[in-house]
Amino acid sequence: MWIGSRLSRGLQTWNEAIRRRRNPPVRLIAHADRYCVFTGDALLQNVPVSEIKRIKMYKRDLLTTDSVCAFVELCGTDELSIPTIWEEHEGFYDVIALFSTLTDFDADWQDKVILPPFATNWTVVFDRSSSPGSTGAATL
Numbered sequence: 001m002w003i004g005s006r007l008s009r010g011l012q013t014w015n016e017a018i019r020r021r022r023n024p025p026v027r028l029i030a031h032a033d034r035y036c037v038f039t040g041d042a043l044l045q046n047v048p049v050s051e052i053k054r055i056k057m058y059k060r061d062l063l064t065t066d067s068v069c070a071f072v073e074l075c076g077t078d079e080l081s082i083p084t085i086w087e088e089h090e091g092f093y094d095v096i097a098l099f100s101t102l103t104d105f106d107a108d109w110q111d112k113v114i115l116p117p118f119a120t121n122w123t124v125v126f127d128r129s130s131s132p133g134s135t136g137a138a139t140l
Helices: 002-022 092-099 109-114
Strands: 027-030 034-039 042-048 052-062 065-074 084-086 123-127
Touching: 027 092, 034 092, 052 109, 065 092, 065 109, 084 092, 109 123
Parallel strands: none
Antiparallel strands: 027 034, 034 042, 052 065, 052 123, 065 084
């Protein structure tokens, strides 16, 4: 049992190191009509929710844990420098709560993204182009 627990702790430490390398320390702050992305005190992005075209949620398998992610696309030609926000980012669930205020946001996204295990489960949770009064269809 001792070897198993040491191996498990070693895998967790290794997994955390990979996450830190892939994802710089990012902090998210949700406001009433926008969210901001910071690294340290530097503002990287200021994203008005009115500019969000599509949000895709998915899950990354990181060996010992899974990480829920949100990929955000904007209207127009602008691309976000950090289009994907991760569950590990401070303020992630505050931003998801902000997203949930969008008309036609899929409030049942969690089961669709989290289950079944060991699958990425890409899910479009918001698509402005498929909202009433707009043209276009939701695509993955």
